[in-house]
Amino acid sequence: MPNTGKPSPACHLCRKRRVNCDLTKPGCHRCVKIGKICPGYRPELDLLFRNQDKDSIAKKKALASAHIADADLGAAGRTRTPRPVQTLSMSSKSGPTSVNSGTPAQPKHLRPTWTTTSTICPQITEQWRLYSVPIILNHFSASINDSHSCGSLDFLPDVYKEINDESCLSATTVAFAKAYITNLSQQQPDKEQIHTYGHALNLTNAALRDPVERVKDSTLIAVWLLGIHEILISSAKKEPAPVPEAYIAHCQGLVSLLAIRGPAQFSSRRGRNVFWTVYMFILVHCMAANISGPPQSCDWFDLMLPHLTKDDQHAFAVANHNYRLILLCKRIIEFVNKFPADARRPSDITSILRESDILQSDVEIWNSSFTFDPTDLTALYVHNTLRAALFKLQYFTLLLVSHTDMTPISNFDFRQQHTIHILQNLSCEIIESIPLALRETTGTCSEKPGNWAGALRLVWPLGLVSWVPWALPEHRKESQDVLQRIGRKMGIRFAIDCDPPAGRFMNH
Numbered sequence: 001m002p003n004t005g006k007p008s009p010a011c012h013l014c015r016k017r018r019v020n021c022d023l024t025k026p027g028c029h030r031c032v033k034i035g036k037i038c039p040g041y042r043p044e045l046d047l048l049f050r051n052q053d054k055d056s057i058a059k060k061k062a063l064a065s066a067h068i069a070d071a072d073l074g075a076a077g078r079t080r081t082p083r084p085v086q087t088l089s090m091s092s093k094s095g096p097t098s099v100n101s102g103t104p105a106q107p108k109h110l111r112p113t114w115t116t117t118s119t120i121c122p123q124i125t126e127q128w129r130l131y132s133v134p135i136i137l138n139h140f141s142a143s144i145n146d147s148h149s150c151g152s153l154d155f156l157p158d159v160y161k162e163i164n165d166e167s168c169l170s171a172t173t174v175a176f177a178k179a180y181i182t183n184l185s186q187q188q189p190d191k192e193q194i195h196t197y198g199h200a201l202n203l204t205n206a207a208l209r210d211p212v213e214r215v216k217d218s219t220l221i222a223v224w225l226l227g228i229h230e231i232l233i234s235s236a237k238k239e240p241a242p243v244p245e246a247y248i249a250h251c252q253g254l255v256s257l258l259a260i261r262g263p264a265q266f267s268s269r270r271g272r273n274v275f276w277t278v279y280m281f282i283l284v285h286c287m288a289a290n291i292s293g294p295p296q297s298c299d300w301f302d303l304m305l306p307h308l309t310k311d312d313q314h315a316f317a318v319a320n321h322n323y324r325l326i327l328l329c330k331r332i333i334e335f336v337n338k339f340p341a342d343a344r345r346p347s348d349i350t351s352i353l354r355e356s357d358i359l360q361s362d363v364e365i366w367n368s369s370f371t372f373d374p375t376d377l378t379a380l381y382v383h384n385t386l387r388a389a390l391f392k393l394q395y396f397t398l399l400l401v402s403h404t405d406m407t408p409i410s411n412f413d414f415r416q417q418h419t420i421h422i423l424q425n426l427s428c429e430i431i432e433s434i435p436l437a438l439r440e441t442t443g444t445c446s447e448k449p450g451n452w453a454g455a456l457r458l459v460w461p462l463g464l465v466s467w468v469p470w471a472l473p474e475h476r477k478e479s480q481d482v483l484q485r486i487g488r489k490m491g492i493r494f495a496i497d498c499d500p501p502a503g504r505f506m507n508h
Contacts, residue, residue, distance in 0.1 A: 012039040026131030032185045129170065132177035133160050136225075139180070139452040152273045152315075152378040159217050168203035169218040172225045175200040179232040184491035189233060197233070200226065208253075217274050220257050224278050226250050227285075228456070231494055251285045254278050255294045266304045269311070275300075276315045280385060283322050284460055287389055290333050293323045314372050314379055318386045321363050325389040328355055332396045349400060353415075356397050360422070363390060374436050381457040384433055387426050388461040394423040395468050420470050427471040430461045431478050455486045459495045 010021030011028050013036060022028050027038030137160075140153050163169050178193045204222050207213040230247035258265070258278060265271040279300075286293045294300075301320060308316060332352060335344070363386065372379040398419055437454035465471050465479040487496035 007042065009041065011041050026134060027181075029185065032181055032187075129165055129174060132174045135177045135180065136160075136173050141453075152276060152311075155217065155270045155273055156221070158270070159221060163218050166203070167218055167222075168200065168207040168213075169222040169225075171196070171200040171203045172222040172229070176225050176229050176232070179229050180491050183232055183493050186493075197229070214257065215261050217270070220254070220261070220274060220278060223250055223253050223257060224281060227254065227281065232492070248285075248289070251282055254282055255296070258294070258300070259296055263303045266300075266307045269309070272304065272307065272312055275304075276312075276319075276382075279319060280315070280382060283319065283326065284385060284388075286326050287322070287329070287385070287392065288460060290330055291326075292330050293326050297323050314370070315382050317366055317370065318382045321359070321366070321386055322389045324359055325386075325393050328352070328359060329389075329393055329396055332393075332400055336400065352400065353397060356393060359393070360390065374433070377437070377439075377451065377454055380433055380437055381454070384430060384437070384457065384461045387430050388464055391423060391426045391430070391461070391464050391468070394419050394426070395464075395470065398423070398470060423468070423470055424472055424475070427465045427468075427475045427479075430465055431475050434458065434462075434478075434482055452490055452492075455490050455495075456492055459483065459486065459492065463495075 008015050008021075009023060011023075011031065013031050014021035014028060019030065022030055023041075025041075027040065031038035137156060140156060159169070160173075175193075175197045178196055179189070182189055182193060200222075204219070204226065207216075207219045207222070213219055227247055227250035230250060258275065261271075265275055279294075283293055297319075301316070304312070304316065335348065335352065339348075372383060374380055374383075398416065401416060437451065437458050439451040439454060462479040462483050466476050466483060468476075471479075483495040487493045
């Protein structure tokens with residue numbers, strides 16, 4: 001008798017187990033929760049046509065059994081060629097440059113975040129290679145008018161077309177995808193994931209040693225993804241941990257790679273978009289770690305000026321402002337650490353406050369003359385980095401004057417209230433950007449997790465708002481709630497910890 005029933009769209013394993021499949025692509029979460037690799041779904045044509053005889057039905061069942069057997073084999077592990085664990089380094093005459101120093105530094109060796117005595121597996125299952133690239137492209141794109149756009153990351157599809165399965169970017173993409181699924185399923189990393197990460201480090205090391213490979217976009221993007229990967233795997237641990245050393249070293253390596261790529265990277269639109277993606281990532285790290293921005297920044301800005309287009313003007317202006325704001329924040333930290341409260345001269349504090357006023361005024365003048373499209377995810381992210389930098393500067397100035405005798409300074413009380421007002425306005429702007437960044441509409445915040453890249457980029461600004469006591473209570477509560485949602489629904493679990501990392505802020 002012909003099979004005239006409606007074919008199930010569930011994955012092969014869920015159909016065999018006779019359970020409801022959540023239909024998540026590329027692999028369902030129900031399989032992940034039971035420790036299995038999802039074997040995938042039927043081809044779309046199989047869902048459109050019916051089996052007409054017993055032979056075709058038997059053939060389909062045999063094919064489904066083969067898929068499930070392959071998945072079980074992948075979960076159980078395979079015989080592998082051992083390879084020793086290596087760390088990410090760059091051996092060249094122009095080796096990695098420290099973020100705070102203009103001179104080449106000795107390469108910092110990176111080790112996998114988890115210690116293990118097992119060896120590295122250079123083999124990656126075909127299924128992970130097939131699904132990991134769509135995960136990256138989907139996570140760093142947004143739905144606009146029923147179509148997906150990567151914004152300034154529109155170079156990503158082309159970069160992936162240019163690489164092969166043995167490239168460092170391909171291996172790093174698989175490592176990223178596995179870390180994301182581990183976080184989403186709230187499990188601890190397994191040996192297979194650690195092996196994949198080690199393999200990505202091996203291939204990236206090889207690319208960094210090659211004079212041709214090290215200047216390619218794919219190598220730079222691979223190190224950028226490794227930096228994000230470090231954040232994901234550090235948040236998969238049961239207890240909060242400090243910022244991983246490997247993440248810091250990846251950021252320093254990104255600075256070195258930008259310097260090695262030279263002026264040629266600014267001559268094309270793709271080269272400038274790759275630069276902005278990496279440079280903004282570095283600036284957020286510097287902002288969070290209270291260190292100076294890359295010392296080559298001013299030279300890079302000068303080299304880019306002749307090539308600037310209208311699309312670059314927003315990022316260019318924000319990068320300049322952020323670089324200056326980060327330098328002043330670092331100056332305040334050094335001043336506070338060097339002089340106790342009773343030894344701080346009002347003239348020194350007045351100088352710092354004057355510089356803060358100049359920066360605030362410059363940003364306000366630029367803001368009044370420049371408009372950006374808030375529906376553009378990249379532009380919104382770039383602008384939120386500026387809001388966060390201004391927010392932190394105002395907070396630092398408040399802490400500075402609150403612990404110093406400011407009697408000689410006229411209108412001190414007015415200034416303090418004005419600074420608090422600016423800080424609260426900035427926190428309001430950050431909170432109002434949440435629905436746009438997450439691509440949420442009214443009433444759907446609790447139903448849909450939202451845009452992954454937008455959520456990742458919101459963690460630092462929202463963390464600032466939730467940590468600073470002068471922000472309005474309702475803003476702090478909203479930021480904490482959103483961070484919890486980002487951590488639990490989107491696999492960005494380090495957002496759940498609402499306490500600032502040790503050493504990131506001066507004592508209240």
